[in-house]
Amino acid sequence: MAETVLILxxxxxxxxxxxxPVGLAVNHTGFRLFHAGVLAFVTLLVLLDVPCPLTLAEDxxxxxxxxxxxxxxxxxxxxxxxxxxxxxxxILDMAxxxxxxxxxxxxxxxxxxxxxxxxx
Numbered sequence: 001m002a003e004t005v006l007i008l009x010x011x012x013x014x015x016x017x018x019x020x021p022v023g024l025a026v027n028h029t030g031f032r033l034f035h036a037g038v039l040a041f042v043t044l045l046v047l048l049d050v051p052c053p054l055t056l057a058e059d060x061x062x063x064x065x066x067x068x069x070x071x072x073x074x075x076x077x078x079x080x081x082x083x084x085x086x087x088x089x090x091i092l093d094m095a096x097x098x099x100x101x102x103x104x105x106x107x108x109x110x111x112x113x114x115x116x117x118x119x120x
Contacts, residue, residue, distance in 0.1 A: 002061040009054040010075050016042065020100055029109045036100060043097045046090060 016039055023032040045052055076082070081089050 002058050002063075005054055005058040005061055006075050006079065009052070009058065009079050012038070012054065013079060016096075020096075020103075024103060024107055027107065027110055032104075032109060036104070039097055039100055043093060046093050 016035070019031070019035045023035050042052070044050075084092070
């Protein structure tokens with residue numbers, strides 16, 4: 001079960017990273033707002049130094065190390081950014097959040113009438 005939560009954790013991270021350029025290209029209001037909401041939640045967890053709920057669930061299910069499960073070994077290294085110090089992860093998260101949230105200014109959401117920019 002821990003492997004399943006780890007894969008879900010990886011998919012959430014993939015959504016956050018890959019969802020940004022996809023959201024800009026498609027410029028779908030619902031997708032961009034959902035993406036920004038998930039990123040805001042993750043950024044709030046980082047700011048408050050609160051562990052991710054998926055990390056807590058994974059730890060609860062694990063009980064023992066993954067052992068020789070190849071995919072779990074590499075997903076763990078990717079999900080927990082084991083190549084970086086925690087201060088660098090914090091800076092990366094804040095910079096990415098600033099980029100995503102500023103994109104609402106330089107790439108405004110579509111209006112219902114198909115035009116760009118705020119409604120009249």
